[in-house]
Amino acid sequence: AQSVAQPEDQVNVAEGNPLTVKCTYSVSGNPYLFWYVQYPNRGLQFLLKYITGDNLVKGSYGFEAEFNKSQTSFHLKKPSALVSDSALYFCAVTLTSGTYKYIFGTGTRLKVLA
C-alpha cells in the first residue's frame, strides 16, 4: 500500500534556529513530492515540490526540501525559523503514472518559540 509518514506530531524549535520537518514515503513507482503549510482556519498553501532533477528544491518563504531516493525521504528545512512559521505542515505524494491523487502524511505541527 502507498503511504506517507510524518513521524513527528509536533516539532518545537527556537526562533533563529534551523528547523527540519520529516517526511518519508513508501510508494510503488516514481513519486512527485509536495509540501503544504496550513495556518489556523486557512486552506493549505503550496510550499514546494519535487518533480525531477536537482534533489534540493527551494520553495516559498525560505523553505527548502531534499529528495533522498535511497532513504525515500523528503524532509522540509529552513535555515532560520521565524515565529510566523508556526503552523501545520503536510507532506504529500502522487505518482508519475497511475493515480494522480494526493497521499497525505498525517501532518506535523511546528511551533517556533520566541
Place this chain on the structure above:
Amino acid sequence: DAMVIQNPRYQVTQFGKPVTLSCSQTLNHNVMYWYQQKSSQAPKLLFHYYDKDFNNEADTPDNFQSRRPNTSFCFLDIRSPGLGDAAMYLCATSRDRGLGQPQHFGDGTRLSIL
C-alpha cells in the same frame, strides 16, 4: 490575484437540514476537488471534477453530492447532514490531474451541525 474562493467561511445547519457549500476559481483550472478535513487531520478527498467529468471516491457517502455548472464554480451538497459531518470542507483546483501539478486550496468552509 487569481484565487480559489469559498463561501461561506462558516456555516451552521441543523441535523438533517440540507446545506450547500460553494467554491469559485479565477485560475481557469480544469480540475476542482472537494476535501473534508477534521481536527487538523490530513484532508480526505471526497470527489473531483475533471472538466465536466465527475469522479467520486469509493468511500464517499451518498449523502455528499457535487455540481459543477461551469468552469469557475463548484458546489458541495450535503443532503442530510449528521453530527459526524461537522468538519472543514476545502475546495482545491489544479490545472490538470497528475503530472506534478500543485493544488491550489481555498480557505475552507467550517461546517457546524446543531
